[in-house]
Amino acid sequence: MPLAIFVLPVCVVVILFVLSGLLFSRLETLHPEKYQELGSPSFRGVKSKGFAPIIATLQFIVRREHRPLNDRYLANVSDAMLVCFVVYIALFAYVFFVVSAQHGWRNAA
Numbered sequence: 001m002p003l004a005i006f007v008l009p010v011c012v013v014v015i016l017f018v019l020s021g022l023l024f025s026r027l028e029t030l031h032p033e034k035y036q037e038l039g040s041p042s043f044r045g046v047k048s049k050g051f052a053p054i055i056a057t058l059q060f061i062v063r064r065e066h067r068p069l070n071d072r073y074l075a076n077v078s079d080a081m082l083v084c085f086v087v088y089i090a091l092f093a094y095v096f097f098v099v100s101a102q103h104g105w106r107n108a109a
Contacts, residue, residue, distance in 0.1 A: 005095055012088045017043075019081045023057070026074050034060075034069065061085070 024042055027035040035041075038060060039053030060066070062085075066078045 005091075005098070009088060009091045009095070012084050012091065016081060016084050016088070019077055019084065020057075023061075023074070023077050023081065026071070026077065030071065031069055031074070034065075 021043070024035075027038070028040075038056040039049060041053035041057045061078050061081050064078065064082075066074045
């Protein structure tokens with residue numbers, strides 16, 4: 001199996017982290033009401049805030065809640081994150097099925 005199949009998801013995760021940082025920064029500085037509504041998401045707050053801000057941010061991206069904010073930059077970052085999520089899920093599913101096919105997990109039952 002080509003190494004790229006395993007390297008690509010890692011690259012997508014790195015891109016998602018960069019885009020998340022841009023999204024958090026933009027929301028915090030230009031849209032503080034929405035940032036507070038999302039639970040002030042950040043990379044540092046998982047222990048103290050739990051996963052609620054992360055889930056709220058994912059809903060913000062998937063539901064495309066950036067539209068009423070009329071911020072083109074925020075829209076571009078949100079849309080890029082949505083594309084990255086779709087690519088990551090597709091790559092994960094592909095790797096899962098390739099590995100399962102190679103090991104015969106489909107016919108195990």
